[in-house]
Amino acid sequence: MLDDFLMRAALAGMAVAFATGPLGCFVVWRRMAYFGDATAHAAILGVALALAFSVSVYAGTLVVALLMALTVASLSGRGWTMDTTLGVLAHSALAFGLVAVSFLPNVRVDLTAYLFGDILAVSRLDLAVIAAGAATVVALLIWRWQALLTATLSEDLAHASGLRPGRERLVLTVALALVVAVALKVVGALLIAAMLIVPAATARSLSRTPEAMAAFAVVIGVIAVLGGLGASLQWDTPAGPSIVAVAAVLFALSVALGSALRR
Secondary structure, X not given: OXXXXXXXXXXXXXXXXXXXXXXXXXXXXXXXXXXXXXHHHHHHHHXXXXXXXXXXXXXXXXXXXHHHHHHHHHHHOOOOOHXXXXXXXXXXXXXXXXXXXXXXXXXXXXXXXXXXXXHHHOOHHHHHHHHHHHHXXXXXXXXXXXXXXXXXXXXXXXXXOOOOHXXXXXXXXXXXXXXXXXXXXXXXXXXXXXXXXXXXXXXHOOOOOHHHXXXXXXXXXXXXXXXXXXXXXXXXXXXXXXXHHHHHHXXXXXXHHHHHXXX
């Protein structure tokens, strides 16, 4: 029998995989990889503010991640190039977060857990929050799936279909902020973007339809979580990075398989 903490870790990781799988597909399709990275980096500032004001870390992370995403969306439409905006904001938020934590009086914080995750320390309350957040993201994506696909394919087509591309971007922004908030405990701020991008990129070469790609991304994410936890247990490696490492191996295998099939 597995210990309770391993069961909680596995369930939390799988919940995150169910959310990051389909959301990561949109991140890949829209080329938003750096956008997700910037939002994740802002999570550390959210942690610092949450500890300073004695509120839930999940709440602080969600608010700051959402503000970061909205700020980037706003500045990108005012003549700023997206890569410059993301570069400045991502590293600034991370730096301010790390500095702010050092000034907190009487607070001892293990930043490694927030940077790289501490999935083995997930409590029952953490699991409930993570599951609720992941379920909200999945429900949001299912609700807006067709509209999001149309807006991703072509904004002109979206307008012709009576849709508002700006609203669909906002849906993705909110979903991304939610995922960052709930995934922080599992893989950490520096690896959240990897869980969004790597399973989706792996699924891309195995899929013929958007729905299949989303489903494959979820399956690959779950395999990465379980494989990473198994590797961590077997070789005493850090759990969060191990999960991402397994996802990277699966990506390499998919590339090799794709190359072999094209010969």
